[in-house]
Amino acid sequence: MSLNAKLVIELQSIVGKDYVLTECEDLLVYECDAETLDIALPDLVVLPKSTDEVQSVVKLAKQYGVTVTPRGAGTGLSGGATTVSGGISLVLTRMTEIISVDPIDRIAVVEVGATNLSVSHAAAPYGLYFAPDPSSQVASTVGGNIAENAGGPHCLKYGMTTAHVLGLKTVLADGSLVFIGGRTRDNISLDLLGAMVGSEGTLGIVTEAVLRLIPRAQAVETMLAYFPTVESCGQAVSDIVADGIIPAAMEMIDSLTLNAVEDYLHMGLNRDAAALLIIELDGPDVGISVHRSLVESLVNKNRAIGTKWAKDDVERLKIWKARKASFGALGRIRPNGYVLDGVIPRSKLSVAIQKIALIGEKHKIIVANVYHAGDGNLHPCLLYHRDNLEEVERVVRAGREILELCVELGGTLSGEHGIGVEKILEMSLVFNEADMTAMRWLKDSFDPEGLFNPSKILPNPKSCGESGGRKLVRHNLSLSC
Ligand SMILES: Cc1cc2nc3c(=O)[nH]c(=O)nc-3n(C[C@H](O)[C@H](O)[C@H](O)COP(=O)(O)OP(=O)(O)OC[C@H]3O[C@@H](n4cnc5c(N)ncnc54)[C@H](O)[C@@H]3O)c2cc1C
Structure with a gap:
C-alpha cells in the first residue's frame, strides 16, 4: 500500500x-x-x-x-x-456553530467555519453585531476573516477584524491546542493574538474564536453623491476627513463599475456620473444632523452633480447591496477580474486614480475601480479572460505596476486581502532582508x-x-x- x-x-x-x-x-x-x-x-x-x-x-x-x-x-x-x-x-x-452569544459582556464564541454574517444574525436579537463587514460577508468565514485581518466598508470607523477578536482556540503545528487571548481585554503576555490575526494560516489553525460585539448605532444616514470626475470625488473624500468627520463608511465606485451595477440591479443610479461616493454617518441621534449638513456642503463644494440620502432602511440596504455586488457585476464585462488591494495616503487619491488609468491604457487592460476611499484602500479590478494567456501576462504586469505606484506614493501592498501567493514577489518593494528575516x-x-x-x-x-x-x-x- x-x-x-x-x-x-x-x-x-x-x-x-x-x-x-x-x-x-x-x-x-x-x-x-x-x-x-x-x-x-x-x-x-x-x-x-x-x-x-x-x-x-x-x-x-x-x-x-x-x-x-x-x-x-x-x-x-x-x-x-x-x-x-x-x-x-x-x-x-463544517465547523459552523455559534457556540454562545453573551449580550452582557458583548461577546460571541463561534466555530471558525461560521460565516461573518451569521455572527451578526445571531447577535441581532440583542441589538448587537460583529462590526467587520467584508463585502464577501455572506460567504466568508470567521476563520478566513481572522487569518486575513479582513476589513470592509465600515472598518473606516470601527477598525479591522483585529480590533474585534479577543481570543482564539488554535491548533499548533505539533497538533497541540492552545488558547490565545481571552474573553476580555488581555495584556499580560507576549501579544500572540496580534501575531495570529493576519497570519494567513501560516502559524496555526484557528478552530474557535471569541469575538467582540458592538451595539447598533441609534441613528444612521446614508448618502449617494455623484461627481463629474473621479478627481473631484477623491477631493471630497479628503475634505470630509480633513474636516474632522469620521463617517462609518466612505466608498467610491467609478463609472464603469456603476454602470455594471446598474445593468445588474436596475436601481436608478445616475449613469452619467464619473464617480459615485457612498457616505454613511452613524452615532447618537443628537449631533448626526450637524454632520449631515457638513457632509452636504463639502460634497457640493466639490461640484457633486447629484446627491440623495436614503430615506429608510430599505433604501439603505439597497445601496449596500449595490456596493457589495460590484465585483460580481463586473463579471458582465469580462469573466475574470484581478482585484488589487494597494493602499495609499488619502491625500494621494486623485493622483493615484489618474496614474492607474494610464497603467490600464498602457497595457490595454480594462480597469474598474472600487475604493474604500476613506482609508486610502484601492481595489482596482483588472478585467480579463483567463484563457487568453497573452492578456493574463499583461494583467500581471499592470498589477505589478499598480502596486509599485502605491509604494512610490507612500503606501503599501495590501489593506485587507493579505499577501498570500499573489504579492509574494512584491514583498521586497516594502521590506528589506532584515525585515523578512525577523518575520x-x-x-x-x-x-x-x-x-x-x-x-x-x-x-x-x-x-x-x-x-x-x-x-x-x-x-x-x-x-x-
Ligand atoms: C466579492 C468579494 C468581496 C470581498 N470583499 C472583501 C472586503 O470587503 N474586505 C476584505 O477584507 N476582504 C474581502 N474579500 C476577500 C475575502 O473574502 C476575505 O479575505 C475573507 O476574509 C476570506 O475568508 P474565507 O473564509 O473565504 O477564507 P479563505 O479564502 O478560505 O482563506 C483565506 C486565508 O485564511 C486562511 N484560513 C482560513 N481559515 C483559517 C483558519 N481557521 N485558521 C487559520 N487560517 C485560516 C487560509 O489559509 C488563507 O490563507 C472579498 C472577496 C470577494 C470574492
Whole structure:
C-alpha cells in the first residue's frame, strides 16, 4: 500500500469516509480561491467537524510530513488558501456553530467555519453585531476573516477584524491546542493574538474564536453623491476627513463599475456620473444632523452633480447591496477580474486614480475601480479572460505596476486581502532582508518544520512561480491531475 493510500485510510478514520476527497474532479473545486491567477491542486481535501478532529489530522500530517493549508470559504483574493505546494487542503466549513452569544459582556464564541454574517444574525436579537463587514460577508468565514485581518466598508470607523477578536482556540503545528487571548481585554503576555490575526494560516489553525460585539448605532444616514470626475470625488473624500468627520463608511465606485451595477440591479443610479461616493454617518441621534449638513456642503463644494440620502432602511440596504455586488457585476464585462488591494495616503487619491488609468491604457487592460476611499484602500479590478494567456501576462504586469505606484506614493501592498501567493514577489518593494528575516523567525518559532501553508507571504527561492513541482497559472504554465 502506498504512503498516500495509508494516509487516506487513517484520515478517513478521523473525519469519516465522506470527508476525505481524493478524486480529481473533487480536488478541482479547491484548486484556487477567488484570486484565479494562481492555481494548484491539493493532493487531498479533508473536512473536519471538530477541534479534536483538526488536532488529529495535524498530528497525522506531521507524522507523514505532509503540509496542511487551512481553508475557509475560499473567497480570499490573494491565493492564501491555494495549495501551492500540494498537501492537504483543510477545509473548515463544517465547523459552523455559534457556540454562545453573551449580550452582557458583548461577546460571541463561534466555530471558525461560521460565516461573518451569521455572527451578526445571531447577535441581532440583542441589538448587537460583529462590526467587520467584508463585502464577501455572506460567504466568508470567521476563520478566513481572522487569518486575513479582513476589513470592509465600515472598518473606516470601527477598525479591522483585529480590533474585534479577543481570543482564539488554535491548533499548533505539533497538533497541540492552545488558547490565545481571552474573553476580555488581555495584556499580560507576549501579544500572540496580534501575531495570529493576519497570519494567513501560516502559524496555526484557528478552530474557535471569541469575538467582540458592538451595539447598533441609534441613528444612521446614508448618502449617494455623484461627481463629474473621479478627481473631484477623491477631493471630497479628503475634505470630509480633513474636516474632522469620521463617517462609518466612505466608498467610491467609478463609472464603469456603476454602470455594471446598474445593468445588474436596475436601481436608478445616475449613469452619467464619473464617480459615485457612498457616505454613511452613524452615532447618537443628537449631533448626526450637524454632520449631515457638513457632509452636504463639502460634497457640493466639490461640484457633486447629484446627491440623495436614503430615506429608510430599505433604501439603505439597497445601496449596500449595490456596493457589495460590484465585483460580481463586473463579471458582465469580462469573466475574470484581478482585484488589487494597494493602499495609499488619502491625500494621494486623485493622483493615484489618474496614474492607474494610464497603467490600464498602457497595457490595454480594462480597469474598474472600487475604493474604500476613506482609508486610502484601492481595489482596482483588472478585467480579463483567463484563457487568453497573452492578456493574463499583461494583467500581471499592470498589477505589478499598480502596486509599485502605491509604494512610490507612500503606501503599501495590501489593506485587507493579505499577501498570500499573489504579492509574494512584491514583498521586497516594502521590506528589506532584515525585515523578512525577523518575520521568518516568527514563522519558524510557530512552525519549525514548515507544515502550515507553505510558500506564502515570505518569498523563498521557490517563489518564482513554481513550488513543489506545481506550476502556477500566473506564469503561463498549465496543470494536470
Ligand atoms: C466579492 C468579494 C468581496 C470581498 N470583499 C472583501 C472586503 O470587503 N474586505 C476584505 O477584507 N476582504 C474581502 N474579500 C476577500 C475575502 O473574502 C476575505 O479575505 C475573507 O476574509 C476570506 O475568508 P474565507 O473564509 O473565504 O477564507 P479563505 O479564502 O478560505 O482563506 C483565506 C486565508 O485564511 C486562511 N484560513 C482560513 N481559515 C483559517 C483558519 N481557521 N485558521 C487559520 N487560517 C485560516 C487560509 O489559509 C488563507 O490563507 C472579498 C472577496 C470577494 C470574492
